[in-house]
Amino acid sequence: MTKDKAHISVQDLNVHIGGNHILKDLNIDIPNKSVTSIIGPSGCGKTTLLKTFNRLHDTAADVKVTGKVLVDGEDIYDPNTEITHIRKKMGLLSQRPYPLPMSIYDNVAYGPRIHGTRKKQDLDIIVEKQLKATALWNEVKDRLHSSATRLSIGQQQRLCLARGLAVGPEIILGDESTSALDPVSTSIIEDLFVKLKQDYSIVLVTHILRQAARVSDYIIFVYDGRIVEYGKTEQVLRNPREELTKEYVKGYIV
Amino acid sequence: MRRRNLEELFFKFLMVLATLIVGGSFFLIVGTIFYKGAPYMTFDMLTKTPGGGFYIGKEGGILNAIIGSMYVAGGATILGLIISIPVAIYLNMYMDGKKFLSNTLRMVFDVLFGIPSIVYGAFGFLIMVYFGLRASLLGGIIAVTLLVIPILVRTLDEVIRTVPLELRDAALSLGSTRWETAKVVLRAIRPGIITAILISFGRAIGDVAAVLFTAGFSDNIPTSLHEPAATLPLAIFFQLGSPIEEVQGRGYASALILTIVVLIITILSELLVKKFYKHKS
Numbered sequence: 220m221t222k223d224k225a226h227i228s229v230q231d232l233n234v235h236i237g238g239n240h241i242l243k244d245l246n247i248d249i250p251n252k253s254v255t256s257i258i259g260p261s262g263c264g265k266t267t268l269l270k271t272f273n274r275l276h277d278t279a280a281d282v283k284v285t286g287k288v289l290v291d292g293e294d295i296y297d298p299n300t301e302i303t304h305i306r307k308k309m310g311l312l313s314q315r316p317y318p319l320p321m322s323i324y325d326n327v328a329y330g331p332r333i334h335g336t337r338k339k340q341d342l343d344i345i346v347e348k349q350l351k352a353t354a355l356w357n358e359v360k361d362r363l364h365s366s367a368t369r370l371s372i373g374q375q376q377r378l379c380l381a382r383g384l385a386v387g388p389e390i391i392l393g394d395e396s397t398s399a400l401d402p403v404s405t406s407i408i409e410d411l412f413v414k415l416k417q418d419y420s421i422v423l424v425t426h427i428l429r430q431a432a433r434v435s436d437y438i439i440f441v442y443d444g445r446i447v448e449y450g451k452t453e454q455v456l457r458n459p460r461e462e463l464t465k466e467y468v469k470g471y472i473v
Numbered sequence: 474m475r476r477r478n479l480e481e482l483f484f485k486f487l488m489v490l491a492t493l494i495v496g497g498s499f500f501l502i503v504g505t506i507f508y509k510g511a512p513y514m515t516f517d518m519l520t521k522t523p524g525g526g527f528y529i530g531k532e533g534g535i536l537n538a539i540i541g542s543m544y545v546a547g548g549a550t551i552l553g554l555i556i557s558i559p560v561a562i563y564l565n566m567y568m569d570g571k572k573f574l575s576n577t578l579r580m581v582f583d584v585l586f587g588i589p590s591i592v593y594g595a596f597g598f599l600i601m602v603y604f605g606l607r608a609s610l611l612g613g614i615i616a617v618t619l620l621v622i623p624i625l626v627r628t629l630d631e632v633i634r635t636v637p638l639e640l641r642d643a644a645l646s647l648g649s650t651r652w653e654t655a656k657v658v659l660r661a662i663r664p665g666i667i668t669a670i671l672i673s674f675g676r677a678i679g680d681v682a683a684v685l686f687t688a689g690f691s692d693n694i695p696t697s698l699h700e701p702a703a704t705l706p707l708a709i710f711f712q713l714g715s716p717i718e719e720v721q722g723r724g725y726a727s728a729l730i731l732t733i734v735v736l737i738i739t740i741l742s743e744l745l746v747k748k749f750y751k752h753k754s
Contacts, residue, residue, distance in 0.1 A: 275642050280570050307648035317640045320661040330647040379643065386647050 232286035256435035310383025316375035318367035330386035349381040373404025510725030541702035546677035549617035557625035585623035591682035613688025632665030671742035681706035
């Protein structure tokens with residue numbers, strides 16, 4: 220499918236939640252260092268798929284996952300795989316920002332701290348670097364120690380991105396990360412995604428086709444728990460091979 | 474049409490009347506205690522232990538009971554928190570796939586919540602007898618701790634459930650262990666914990682049945698856990714039981730003191746609950 224090395228490889232994945240078959244026999248290779256968007260109607264299983272990548276279903280009741288998800292060739296559902304190690308590899312950016320109940324500085328420093336970075340100088344460097352990477356540094360450098368909840372929602376979302384990057388992940392998972400944001404904040408986040416793909420593999424769930432077109436290299440179209448089409452952004456949006464995809468993207472005018 | 478209007482008027486009248494009875498009884502109770510107790514309210518009541526005369530004194534004050542109650546309620550709340558926080562965290566964050574078990578446990582705590590405090594007192598008394606303890610501050614604290622644990626667990630459980638699941642997901646996604654995630658959640662519910670403390674303290678300080686057999690009574694301020702301790706509700710009970718009018722009056726003054734303490738705690742916790750919900754995103 221792609222020239223790039225697969226970063227996340229999904230093999231025969233099936234997910235049941237409370238007796239409902241949500242994801243059905245999925246096989247996908249998600250490429251390294253590019254942006255891949257998962258699109259599809261509400262309730263098709265997009266978010267469920269994203270959550271299987273960092274095993275967030277573990278905390279929910281009644282979820283059964285079968286099949287394999289390989290990250291860097293390592294099966295993350297292998298009972299011997301350490302869960303914190305897997306999650307450290309992936310930063311999650313959820314629909315709305317949920318800053319930790321602490322200061323701006325501590326939000327970014329939280330991840331490095333739990334993973335063993337204790338020295339203040341080291342943490343200072345990480346915090347500054349990631350706040351700059353998310354274009355937040357100039358806005359918050361004078362109030363690093365005030366509460367993160369006082370930031371605007373757009374700033375909070377960038378802080379959450381900085382917080383995720385501070386752990387040193389390889390993959391960024393975005394779950395409709397801009398749906399609560401105003402257009403300006405949205406475009407800042409989108410620009411960040413495009414910039415960050417040099418260093419990270421990015422998987423986004425979105426229901427905004429224009430967003431998928433703006434930021435992604437590849438698009439996965441999911442419908443009713445199955446992958447209908449997977450290809451380059453241009454191809455999926457302009458020349459969809461499948462009828463279902465055609466139907467879904469026809470509202471999109473290039 | 475007229476019939477419907479009359480019906481509307483009639484039921485509205487009933488509702489207003491019922492509300493007035495309930496609301497009015499608050500002022501009636503506080504008013505009565507104030508009217509009866511205020512003449513005996515002296516500075517000595519708050520600052521001195523009972524002096525001589527008339528069994529529990531017409532001299533001095535009830536400092537022994539004020540301090541005793543603070544010790545019992547404070548000790549029980551601290552001990553209760555140490556036990557309840559892990560229970561609430563375990564219930565909410567470690568029993569993921571075990572809905573049935575966690576719901577059963579919640580029901581058990583609800584049942585414990587409803588058990589009358591005299592039963593806790595009797596149970597505490599049995600424990601004391603078993604360990605050969607006499608009525609003491611420690612005994613009182615243990616019995617009241619049993620009483621407040623279900624209250625604390627239930628309150629903390631509710632508070633933890635107000636924390637958005639996404640916040641936990643965020644902490645987990647950063648590679649936190651469950652316990653590290655629990656610490657983030659505990660941080661998020663700090664105002665809620667304070668509320669739980671105040672609710673528990675308010676309940677503990679007003680309860681008489683749990684301390685009846687367990688804490689004993691003494692005119693002195695306890696200096697160790699093994700000494701008997703006076704408590705405000707028991708002091709009121711003894712004072713009102715006296716045939717001497719002056720001692721009875723002092724009983725109302727004690728009741729006034731207890732009411733004011735509970736009132737302050739209730740108002741504080743109300744304010745904190747409001748603050749808590751304001752800061753939630």
